[in-house]
Amino acid sequence: MVKQAETGAASVAGPVAPGAGGGRRGRVVAGVAVVLAGVLAFHRVVPNSPGRLGSLLESFLPWLGVVVVLLLGIALLRRSAVALVALLLPVGVWVHLFGGLLLPAAAAADGRGLVVVQHNVNDENTDPAGTARALIGSGADLIALEELVVPQLPVYEEALAPDYPHHVVRGTVGLWSKYPLSGERLVDIRPPGIAEGWSRGVRAVVHSPYGEVAAYVAHLPSIRLGAGGLASSLRDESAGLLGRAIADEQVEAVILLGDLNGAVEDRGLEPLTSRLNVAERGFAFSFPAAFPLARIDQVMARSATIGHIRTLPATNSDHLPVAARVSLE
Numbered sequence: 001m002v003k004q005a006e007t008g009a010a011s012v013a014g015p016v017a018p019g020a021g022g023g024r025r026g027r028v029v030a031g032v033a034v035v036l037a038g039v040l041a042f043h044r045v046v047p048n049s050p051g052r053l054g055s056l057l058e059s060f061l062p063w064l065g066v067v068v069v070l071l072l073g074i075a076l077l078r079r080s081a082v083a084l085v086a087l088l089l090p091v092g093v094w095v096h097l098f099g100g101l102l103l104p105a106a107a108a109a110d111g112r113g114l115v116v117v118q119h120n121v122n123d124e125n126t127d128p129a130g131t132a133r134a135l136i137g138s139g140a141d142l143i144a145l146e147e148l149v150v151p152q153l154p155v156y157e158e159a160l161a162p163d164y165p166h167h168v169v170r171g172t173v174g175l176w177s178k179y180p181l182s183g184e185r186l187v188d189i190r191p192p193g194i195a196e197g198w199s200r201g202v203r204a205v206v207h208s209p210y211g212e213v214a215a216y217v218a219h220l221p222s223i224r225l226g227a228g229g230l231a232s233s234l235r236d237e238s239a240g241l242l243g244r245a246i247a248d249e250q251v252e253a254v255i256l257l258g259d260l261n262g263a264v265e266d267r268g269l270e271p272l273t274s275r276l277n278v279a280e281r282g283f284a285f286s287f288p289a290a291f292p293l294a295r296i297d298q299v300m301a302r303s304a305t306i307g308h309i310r311t312l313p314a315t316n317s318d319h320l321p322v323a324a325r326v327s328l329e
Contacts, residue, residue: 026080029071029087036071037089040064040097044267051229058265059230059294062101062283065094098283105281105308105325112210113327114141118297120219120259121156122317123147123172131315132159138312138323142206143176144257146219171199173217173258180207187245189218191237201242205251210328213304214251218242218258235261236268243271246302254302255326259319263294276300279309279324286311286320299324 048054075083117140164176168184187201200219221234285292312321
């Protein structure tokens with residue numbers, strides 16, 4: 001009698017719906033999708049202390065798109081309509097933030113533009129001549145280099161001289177140009193606490209066929225990721241000094257080339273990104289060269305447009321070179 005009662009109860013209740021567990025999991029995916037959309041849309045709200053968490057998130061912000069793809073796969077596997085609808089939120093935000101970078105380079109409207117190359121050549125580079133030849137092959141009008149050290153510097157100077165007869169070097173950064181330079185000077189971006197002799201900024205006026213352009217080359221202090229989070233305070237202070245120098249620049253058109261040790265989304269570079277245009281097309285992840293995760297080698301400009309930025313083939317450096325066409329206004 002007991003067995004019959006149990007059997008009857010089961011028949012009344014019916015079998016467990018096969019999608020019930022999947023539905024619950026679908027709601028979890030939907031919840032994660034909503035949170036992810038919020039993080040993408042309001043990343044500036046994420047506090048920067050402790051450990052400069054906000055800057056750390058922003059350094060890899062585009063990679064949250066990978067999380068969106070993983071969630072989409074789970075939602076399709078579970079056949080969860082709720083999760084799929086919720087995923088429209090992070091997809092829409094990601095496309096709004098980064099979708100334009102995926103578009104192909106737009107054709108230049110006219111010839112008023114300079115091709116520029118930015119490269120941290122690595123102070124342990126064992127083939128500076130080969131690196132120089134690779135950069136010459138880009139056909140750039142301007143080449144900016146960082147981590148220039150003796151005895152490598154004379155090799156770069158000799159190799160680049162035939163194609164780039166005008167150059168200036170201050171400390172460990174330099175600019176090579178096809179066009180005459182003037183007004184060369186050191187740009188002091190040394191943050192408090194760094195010893196004398198640290199010199200990583202230079203400025204020169206390029207007399208291009210399209211008018212004068214103030215070109216800045218900079219190498220901001222490195223950042224470190226450790227147990228305490230992201231150590232970027234020196235980088236941020238140096239970015240502030242560089243931003244003020246550019247704000248005081250009297251030449252209207254400005255091009256900044258440099259290893260800024262930060263992505264353009266990183267709030268630590270706001271003294272620069274708030275004053276200068278950044279690339280409209282291209283991700284150009286440049287570091288580390290073996291498996292690039294972020295573009296920390298930047299091209300920015302004032303009174304000019306950077307239509308597309310791209311990486312060049314690897315050299316004997318831990319950074320990839322980046323190249324861009326800068327259209328002057």
